[in-house]
Amino acid sequence: MTSSRTLRKRQRAGAFSDDIDFDLEELLNDHEENGIAYRAERDAKRAKDEEQDDEYADAFSGYEIALTDLPALCIERIMAMLDSPSDLYNIAFSSKLLMNIVTPEMVIRSAVFSNLKRKDVGPRKTIAEIMQHVSNRSIHLPSPHRLLRLLNAKSCERGEQCFGRNLNTGKSMTLSGTHHRTCGMALCDNCIKFNSTKISYNHFASDGEKHVALSSWRTLTNPYQDDNGEWHGPLVGVLELQQIQNSYSERDEKVKALKGFAEKALTESSNRCPTHYEEKAAAYSEIYKAAEKEADDYQEKKEKEQMQKYDECRQERIAKRLTKLRSVYAQMVDIMEDCPMKDLALECTWDEESERNILKFACFFVQEKMSVLLNAPSYATKTAVRIRSDLICIARTALHSLRVDAIKQKFNILQEKDFFSFASIANSSNRFRKAMYEYCVNNLTRETLLKSSRADELFFQLVEENKPTRALVRALNGVEKALEDIFALSVARSHENEGDAFAQARVTRYRKLATVVWRKKKVDYRSGSYPYIMDMQNIKECYTACIEEYRIMKKNAKDYIASGESRAFLRREAEGAGVISRQEALNLVFAPKMFREWAVGHNRIPYDDVRNRRFNDLRSLHEQYFRNPTRYQISREDALA
Helix, strand or coil: CCCHHHHHCCCCCCCCCCCCCCCHHHHHHHHHHHHHHHHHHHHHHHHHHHHHHHHHHHHCCCCCCCHHHCCHHHHHHHHHCCCCHHHHHHHHCCCHHHHHHCCHHHHHHHHHCCCCCCCCCHHHHHHHHHHHHHHCCCECCCCHHHHHHHHHCCECCCHHHCCCCCCCCCCCCECCCCCCCHHHCCCCHHHHHHCEEECCCCCCCCCCCCCCCCCHHHEEECCEECCCCCEECECCCHHHHHHHHHHCCCHHHHHHHHHHHHHHHHHHHCCCCHHHHHHHHHHHHHHHHHHHHHHHHHHHHHHHHHHHHHHHHHHHHHHHHHHHHHHHHHHHHHHCCCCCCHHHHCCEEECCCCCCCCEEECCHHHHHHHHHHHHCCCHHHHCCEEEECCCCEEEECCHHHHHHHHHHHHHHHHHHHCHHHCHHHHCCCCHHHHHHHHHHHHHCCHHHHHHCCCCCHHHHHHHHCCCHHHHHHHHHCCCCCHHHHHHHHHHCCCCCCCCCHHHHHHHHHHHHHHHHHHHHHHHHCCECCCCCECCHHHHHHHHHHHHHHHHHHHHHHHHHHHCHHHHHHHHCCCCCCCCCCHHHHHHHHHCCCCCCEEECCEEECHHHHHHCCCHHHHHHHHHHHHHCCCCCCCCHHHHCC
16 A cells, blocks of 8 residues: 555656647646645634634633732832722722722823813812812821722712711711812811801912911811811811901911911821921922823823814815815806806805805805705715606706806896996986986995995896896895985085085085984884894885984084084083094084993993084083094094094
8 A cells, every 4th residue: 555655745847858749728728736735724723723712712711810819010100090089999999909009190190081071070170179288288198998999089078077967867968069178178068168267368378378278258167077087187277267357466476376376286186206207297388389280291192183184184184175166166166157247247256265165156146046055065976856747857966057057147247237327317316316326326335336235036036027227226235324324415516616625525424414314213114033124115214204304313413513512512621632623523413323331420322412503412422432442442443634
């Protein structure tokens, strides 16, 4: 029988000259068979290794190592990484071994790292208050175990001496949720109320005084002795402070006596001598400062990383939105190519730093029409919109083209109707319409009108319905100060002599008064909700009322300027601040304020003083304007006509 070694012996490879005419197809088949065999062997080996790993894992699946069986150094490292005082408390007091491992650094770090974002809540606030007293050397130094109990306290620690103790249950009062540890003790509200004394502000022991454990509202609680005979709380009580205050007059003597009482308390009522106390308190403070610095540095680093990640994601989102919006805008340009008002419709601003307002059109109607696509540019390419009619059903994936077609149609109507020639009011004999035409030609641009929030769908509909005047009035409602300026132009026409500076100044003052009158009266004639609008009927009624009001105000203002008391006012010696002159102060009668102002012991409304001819009160107010213009927010530009 042939041995296995003989069978597995490799045969001598034939020389190249033995079979020079090899079959390529047979060679490829042999290679494929060898590959299949190799892969099968590899997969079988992997499966065997996985089975061995599973057997090894099953062997140790039920094996657990108790925490107390670990070396003390390992336990200390584990406990030092806890960032919750409650978890540390539950672990530390579960066995005597773990209790002996607790160190001040563990407790302080667990409290500090319990809340990295905020220092004024939870255990971090509690440890900060305790460490403030420790750094001030004003309380009996708590041990690590007591410090941990203070951080996790739920009820008052005075026990039977608690002022809020329930005699039926025998339990002391529950602590409030403010995380305060008054004078280094876990006291309930009743104990703080009935066992604390308020230290007056004229007392030598001010806030932050060394060896004095003042709490909120300058209260001081007497120290407390527990059942084991240990003292907790302030080193110096209310009795000692009052004795020092009554015995000495010089501050240096009081501070020296205070230090003596603190040393006496450490000597008689503490298990630490003054020297040992100072060393331990300094160590506590150093641990706390190091933990605070480490926590702040970690939080700062984490916030920087988060902000950097946010900025990167934000820039990526902006780049994607920008690309899509440029594509949308380019298609808008193509669609609006043959529109005569293309430049006006497509006027826009690009803000590449903004995420939501990258593209903003100047025309309100265009912005409103395209707002859906501007807020979600992907909607322009991902949404299929079907327009159904009786006979056709058109599917379009470019939604924005429909909107741009509507925009193009509206602007073509503006061009066809020649709206911006304002022909409907050009030759009107009505004073208001004549002033409106003058304002639109001289003070209004097409861009400003179309930026109006009232140049909306209804505006274009009115233009299409051959109602250009109503459309213009609607749009002017959204142009700042347009209607009041038109009213001023209608009631105070320019003087024929353009070179007369005094006449022009007088007309300017009258127009200023007219704008104030319009602002005062228009609130009674607005309709709808904010932003308010005045239609033609409202404007007619408001105009009639304002004409009558303006005549009264104009006559009263002229009488006020021409009165003898006003001339005497001008002849007084200059005693003002030098910002405005006396004449300029009087001229403010043409721009009276409509809100209350405190002057000369009275709360007055200047507009009502002019309307009701209370000239003496008005003159007293203008005297105050002249003397102290900054107090009343009066500038030279306001006074100049």
